[in-house]
Amino acid sequence: MIFDISHLKKIRNQLNMTQQQFALKAGISQSMIAKIEAGKLDPTYSYVKKIESALNSLSKKDELKAKDILTKKIISVTKDTLVEEAVKLLINNKISQLPVIENGNVIGLVTESSIISSRPYISPKKVKDIMTESPPIVSKNTGINIVQMLLQFYPIIIIKESHKLIGVITKADILKSLKV
Numbered sequence: 102m103i104f105d106i107s108h109l110k111k112i113r114n115q116l117n118m119t120q121q122q123f124a125l126k127a128g129i130s131q132s133m134i135a136k137i138e139a140g141k142l143d144p145t146y147s148y149v150k151k152i153e154s155a156l157n158s159l160s161k162k163d164e165l166k167a168k169d170i171l172t173k174k175i176i177s178v179t180k181d182t183l184v185e186e187a188v189k190l191l192i193n194n195k196i197s198q199l200p201v202i203e204n205g206n207v208i209g210l211v212t213e214s215s216i217i218s219s220r221p222y223i224s225p226k227k228v229k230d231i232m233t234e235s236p237p238i239v240s241k242n243t244g245i246n247i248v249q250m251l252l253q254f255y256p257i258i259i260i261k262e263s264h265k266l267i268g269v270i271t272k273a274d275i276l277k278s279l280k281v
Contacts, residue, residue, distance in 0.1 A: 106149055110138040116159055127155035167248055168241035170278040171260045171268030177202045178211060180229035184219070187211050187228055197271070198256045200236065201228055205266065207235045207259050241267060249275060 113123050113134075120138070124131040128151050136142035137152075144152070177200045178187050187199055191213065201209035209232030219231040237251050238259040251258050252272050260268040 106137060106144065106152070107140070109134070109152065112156060113138075118159075123155065126159065127151045165245040165278060166241065167239055167243045167245070167258070167260050167268075167270060170245065170248075170274045171241070171270050172274055173268045175200065175202075175266055175269055178228050179203060180208065180227065180232065182228045184211075184216060184226045184228060184231060188216060191216075198236075200257065200259060200266075200269070201232050202266070205264070207238060207266070209233060210236050210257065212256055245275075245278070 113120070116123070118126070120134045121131045124134045127134070129148055133142070133144070133148065137144050137148075176190060176194050176196060178190065180201055180203060182201075190199060191197065198210055198212040200207050201211060209228075211228050211232050215231045215233050219226065236255045236257045236259055238261050239248065239251070241260050241262050243260075248258055248270055252270070252275065256271065258270045259266060260270065
């Protein structure tokens with residue numbers, strides 16, 4: 102976080118916190134916060150770092166989590182599903198990828214790209230012949246920033262809770278979560 106100490110009061114007010122509440126969170130005195138906000142004190146580097154750390158932890162508390170934006174309906178295939186059936190699922194559900202699941206575990210991924218690059222089709226080709234590596238699996242409490250970073254490298258993220266798959270996140274889910 103790039104932090105300008107002269108904006109502390111405005112930021113603290115946006116967080117809806119009193120000076121005392123913020124001071125407790127930062128581990129410094131309320132009078133120190135008051136003096137900094139009034140411009141009567143130029144804090145030492147260690148105080149600025151404490152304030153910055155408190156602001157970082159407070160902003161992460163409000164960060165969206167995977168559970169807040171995931172799609173609960175998981176449309177998937179098994180490794181023995183015929184490729185033509187996978188194509189039908191992609192088209193009918195207007196999606197771009199399908200997790201390959203066996204015994205509750207994600208073992209791979211079928212994408213539009215993996216299907217297209219496997220042409221010409223030699224029927225009956227199975228998903229196991231064209232699937233790519235398994236996408237990342239994260240917990241439902243993973244922060245949106247980490248999910249966004251992973252989506253730069255993978256087309257889908259799987260969300261798991263207590264050894265159970267509970268949903269997926271794609272770039273489309275990120276777009277839907279934007280407050281525009």
